[in-house]
Amino acid sequence: MDWNCTLTEERLSDFIEGALAPEDAAAFSAHTKTCAACAKLVAQVSGLVSRMQHTAPVKESPLLVGKILEATLGPRKRKPVSPGWFGWIPAIWHPRFAMGIVTVAASVVIVLHASGSPAARTSLNPVNLVRGANRQIHLTYAHGAKFVNGLRVVYEIQSRLSSQPESMSEPISVPATRPSGEPQPGQKQPSAEPHEKSQTVPHSNRRDGRGGAEMAVMLPNRFPSSSSISALRSSL
Amino acid sequence: MRRHTRRVFNLCYRFTGNSTSAEDLSQEVFLRIFRTLPSYQSSQGAFPTWLTSVTRNLLVDHYRRSRRDRMTDSIDDAMPQLEERHSPARMPDKLAQASELSAQLQRGLARLSPELREAVILRDLQGLDYAEIRGVLQVPEGTVKSRINRGRIELARILEEMGVRPA
Ligand SMILES: [Zn+2]
Numbered sequence: 001m002d003w004n005c006t007l008t009e010e011r012l013s014d015f016i017e018g019a020l021a022p023e024d025a026a027a028f029s030a031h032t033k034t035c036a037a038c039a040k041l042v043a044q045v046s047g048l049v050s051r052m053q054h055t056a057p058v059k060e061s062p063l064l065v066g067k068i069l070e071a072t073l074g075p076r077k078r079k080p081v082s083p084g085w086f087g088w089i090p091a092i093w094h095p096r097f098a099m100g101i102v103t104v105a106a107s108v109v110i111v112l113h114a115s116g117s118p119a120a121r122t123s124l125n126p127v128n129l130v131r132g133a134n135r136q137i138h139l140t141y142a143h144g145a146k147f148v149n150g151l152r153v154v155y156e157i158q159s160r161l162s163s164q165p166e167s168m169s170e171p172i173s174v175p176a177t178r179p180s181g182e183p184q185p186g187q188k189q190p191s192a193e194p195h196e197k198s199q200t201v202p203h204s205n206r207r208d209g210r211g212g213a214e215m216a217v218m219l220p221n222r223f224p225s226s227s228s229i230s231a232l233r234s235s236l
Numbered sequence: 237m238r239r240h241t242r243r244v245f246n247l248c249y250r251f252t253g254n255s256t257s258a259e260d261l262s263q264e265v266f267l268r269i270f271r272t273l274p275s276y277q278s279s280q281g282a283f284p285t286w287l288t289s290v291t292r293n294l295l296v297d298h299y300r301r302s303r304r305d306r307m308t309d310s311i312d313d314a315m316p317q318l319e320e321r322h323s324p325a326r327m328p329d330k331l332a333q334a335s336e337l338s339a340q341l342q343r344g345l346a347r348l349s350p351e352l353r354e355a356v357i358l359r360d361l362q363g364l365d366y367a368e369i370r371g372v373l374q375v376p377e378g379t380v381k382s383r384i385n386r387g388r389i390e391l392a393r394i395l396e397e398m399g400v401r402p403a
Contacts, residue, residue: 013385044392052360055338060245064259065238068266 003031352387
């Protein structure tokens, strides 16, 4: 075949990728051996192609995935894929629910304190306890929510893809790990249980008339003297 | 999730040359994916190809929009270059070299026409095959091949003009 410079340009990618018929490839090579311009072009372009193919992907900002999750799942109230499965996970990490647990724990400590347990006397100031716990809860909640959302994105994409021909209404079976038969535990009235406990636990100690026991009763509802508690309550 | 995000982000970054735009566009891509996920059919191609198509269509929209804006505002053009000049300085040698190469490549790509630019990015930076690119660009395979070929040759000439030493 009579090769020329225009053909070199036209078939250059085919040549680089080994897609030329053998006789064309031979004519291509023969031409570039005698044509300096084509030889230079071939060297340049094949160098560029191999360089590009070895270029590492640019790293996106570590915040991008989070932003995308927020944009896709966060503010927009989407219908959960399967409320039975995901519904309870955020409920557990929800600050109000977690605060309930901590409130119970604080009550127990205060009761111990009031009943004269020497170990608890100085180290377990309830205000510090609650303040520290509040911070911890928000961190835990942030991590938990992020994890759950990440799961949801992956899950949602994959379940929609895998259940293409069938109905999408029940893409996954509800696992048995769900805590109770009650729907959405802790989300409708997250503090109902803890309140109840904090009022019943110290009740047996009420006879002592100790201040600590009184505090334990008041903790969930009234504790106006402590600024951290009111800040905490407004944040719930 | 992270793999898909990186893919989309890189396509956007290589096409726009601006990481802020690329992040905004990536976010838009996934929003659109989520809205249209229920209507996605596997006959539209594999999921990654579909994801790339959605990204590419948004990039075309973005390009048209920013071309209109550029008539009145030229600040955007200077942004990616500023960004690149700042970043390699603090990196270790080898990384800085790779990043400098990557930045030169980026400046070269920016001078390529969008049609050739997207073809080269999809083929050589995203590693798609011709059939996949045909699916994304919705043009015949012959057109895909000739755009990739012309894009590579033109980019090589642009880089030479910029004084970039051939590898
Ligand atoms: Zn020649």
